[in-house]
Amino acid sequence: MNFKAITITDIAKALNISASTVSKALSDSYEISAKTKQIVLTYAREHNYRPNPNAISLKFGSSLSIGIVIPSIQNQFFAQIIDGIESVAHDEGFTVIIAQTHESYDMEVKSIQQLTHRAIDGLLISQSSETFDVSHLENLRSKGLPMVFFDRVSDQIDTHKVVTDNFQGALNATQHLFDNNYSRIAHITGPEGLSITTDRLNGYRQAHAQNKTQVTADYIKHCSYTNNNVAEIERAVHELLQLPDRPDAIFATSDTITSTVLLLLNKLGIKIPGQMAVIGFTNSSFAAVLAPPLTSVFQPGFLMGQKAARLLLSLVKSKKAVTEFETVVLPMQLIVRESSSVSIQV
Amino acid sequence: MNFKAITITDIAKALNISASTVSKALSDSYEISAKTKQIVLTYAREHNYRPNPNAISLKFGSSLSIGIVIPSIQNQFFAQIIDGIESVAHDEGFTVIIAQTHESYDMEVKSIQQLTHRAIDGLLISQSSETFDVSHLENLRSKGLPMVFFDRVSDQIDTHKVVTDNFQGALNATQHLFDNNYSRIAHITGPEGLSITTDRLNGYRQAHAQNKTQVTADYIKHCSYTNNNVAEIERAVHELLQLPDRPDAIFATSDTITSTVLLLLNKLGIKIPGQMAVIGFTNSSFAAVLAPPLTSVFQPGFLMGQKAARLLLSLVKSKKAVTEFETVVLPMQLIVRESSSVSIQV
C-alpha cells in the first residue's frame, strides 16, 4: 500500500502550466496574472493541496518544527507543559515533535539524534535523571541549534532556562509542616544529580535551618522516577517507619511517589495527618479528593511550556547569535489541605 | 541562527570520494571494497552521521513514521496508549508523531493534513468528540493511507479497530451497583455521538434490563470532554441531587468527571458510599487512595496502543491491498473498592 498526497507537479500537469507558475501562484507572487492565480488556487483548494513539509525542510534546512524531549508523557506535569508549548508553537506556525526518554540516557541521546536529523529548528529539553554527561547537547548547542531547558536543567550548558521555584516550593512546604507542629520531617524525592532534586533538598534544608532543627540524614530518601519504582518507594517508607525516631511527616515529590506513600500508609493503618502528615508534589485533579485531601505543591506546567516555547522561538528567529541568556523562575503554589493539618501530638 | 547536520556530501568531500560511494558504503553494499567501507564508516561514526529523514521521505515517499491523533495528551489513558504504540513502533524502526485535537473537529482536520503531508506511512486515530463527518478520513483511506482506529472509532470507515469492551465494562460496573443494593443509578458520561458513549450507555441499559429496572432518562447526563467542563459537570450533579427520586449511585466516566463529582459530593457533605455510591472510569494511580478508595473500571491503555500499532504496521508493510479488517476488543477490569460498598439503606 502506498499513499501519496497531491503535489505542485500534479497541479501543473492538470492545468497544463509549469510547476514554477503554480508555485508562484500559490505564494501569491506579483509576477502571476490574477486569472492564473484564480485557477491555480481554486484547483489547489478543491484537491486539498498542502505543500510537502519534507521538501520544504530539505530545501530550506528548516522545518518550522521544534523538538521536545521529556522523561515521560505519563507524568501529567509534562503533559501540561506540552500543551503550553503547543499553544505557542501552533500560533507561530510551528509543529511540535515529542520524544520520550523514559529516564534513560541512551534513549535521550538517540531521541535527540532522531530529532536533529529531522531538521528541527530548535529543541526544548527536560533531561532524563540518568543524564550526567551533557556533551551530546553541548555539541548541538555549539553548532548553533537553538535550545531551551525546562524543569530539569543543566548548569553545564549556557542557554535559556525555565524552571519552577523548587527551592522556595520545598522551603514553603517544609516550613508549613514546622508551622503545623511537625518536626521530624522526612523527604522522599527523586534521584541525586537532578537539578530539581538538589533545589528541593536545599529548600528542605533551609527550612530546617530556619527552625534551628538538625537535618537527619536517615530522613532523606532518593527514589528513581522510572515506571518500576514502587518497590523502591515501599522500601523507603518501611525504612522510615522503622527508624527509632520515626518521622511525623513525609514530604514527597512526584505523583507515583506520593500515591504509593499514601497507599502504604493507608494499608498500615497509619492515620493521616494524625500519625503522619503528608505533602506531595502533584498537579493531579485528584489531589483534592484523596484520603485525606492532600496538601500539595502545584507547579504551573502550562505556563512553563509557554515561557519555554517563547524563549525558544525568539532564539530560532534571531538573526544574530544570542549570547545573553536568562533563567526564568516560575512561582509554585502550596495548596494547603487536610493531609498536613496542625499536629496535636506535640 | 542555523543548524546543519553532517551530510553524505560532506563525508564525500572530506574523504575525496563520490557521494554515491559513501551512500553505498554506508548501506554496506557489495559493490564497495572493504577498505573504503572501513574508512567511510569510521568517519561517519566519528562525525556522528545520521541520514536526513526529510531527504529519505522525499525520495521514497515513505518516512518510517506514523501519526497519532488523540483528543488530549493530558488524559492518562491516552498517554498510556501512546507509550504502547511507541514500544511497538520503535522496535520496528518507526518514529511516532503525535497530534492533539482538544476535542475539536477543525483541529482534527488540520492535524491530519499536517501529518499526511509529512509523508507518514500510517495513521492511528481516536476521534474528537466533535467529529461526525468523517469524509476527511474516508478520503485518505480510499487513497490508500493505512489507518487504524482505537478507543473512539467510527462505524462509517472500514479498517482495523481496537477498542476496550465498553459495553461489558459499563454492564459490569452497573451490575455491581445493583448487586450491592443500589437501584437508582445515575450515569454521567461523555458527549453523544461517540462510540464509547453509546457502548457504555448500552451496557448501562443492559444491566437495568437484567435487573428488571426501568432506565430513568433524568439519570443520564452528557458532559463534554473538553478542558473547561467543570461547570457542566457541576450542573449535572446538582440536577441529579435535586431530582425528587434522587439517585443513590453515580457511575461516571473519565478522570475529570470522576474527580469533579467526588469533589462536589465531598463539599456537600454527602457520604460515599453511605449516601451515594460512586464508580469511575480511571487509570489514575490515585484511585486507590481517594476518599473513599474508588471502585473503577480500568482500561488497558498500553496494551491497546500495542495492538493498534501492530495492526497498523501490518497494513503499512502489506504489499497488497488489505480488504479484510478486524475489530479487536480488549477486556476491561472492574477494580472494586470502597466507594461502591454494599448499601445499607434499602
Add this chain to the structure above:
DNA sequence: TTGAAAGCGATACCAC
C-alpha cells in the same frame, strides 16, 4: 570498485 546523473517536491533565479 567507483562515480556521474536522474529524481523525490518545492523554490528562486534567469531567460524568454
Add this chain to the structure above:
DNA sequence: GTGGTATCGCTTTCAA
C-alpha cells in the same frame, strides 16, 4: 507573465 533549471540530501541505475 510564464517557464526552464539548479538546488536541498539521498538512493539507485547505468557507465566507466
